[in-house]
Amino acid sequence: LEASPPEVLPDIVIGFCGGLWRAEIERLEWREIYFESGLIEVTAQKAKTARRRFVTMQPNLREWLLPVRIHAGNVTPGENFRLAFDAVREAAEVM
Numbered sequence: 001l002e003a004s005p006p007e008v009l010p011d012i013v014i015g016f017c018g019g020l021w022r023a024e025i026e027r028l029e030w031r032e033i034y035f036e037s038g039l040i041e042v043t044a045q046k047a048k049t050a051r052r053r054f055v056t057m058q059p060n061l062r063e064w065l066l067p068v069r070i071h072a073g074n075v076t077p078g079e080n081f082r083l084a085f086d087a088v089r090e091a092a093e094v095m
Contacts, residue, residue, distance in 0.1 A: 006067075030073055
């Protein structure tokens, strides 16, 4: 995680520590991450199961997200996300 570029770090951490599906993360917006209550809202429109749910952020997830947090927009940085995410995953597999 420490070697991950800041623009893909939220996606990786939410997937690893939050348990969200990749497609859910790609649809997630920063306004749906509630740092004060420690919850991530996955709306029915964005959930794999088409049911709204809240995911509790574990302390390690919150600590990784705070330094890269922004208050609006998508968590996923756009079109280059998959390429960057795959590059980080491949680098981790080599280690």
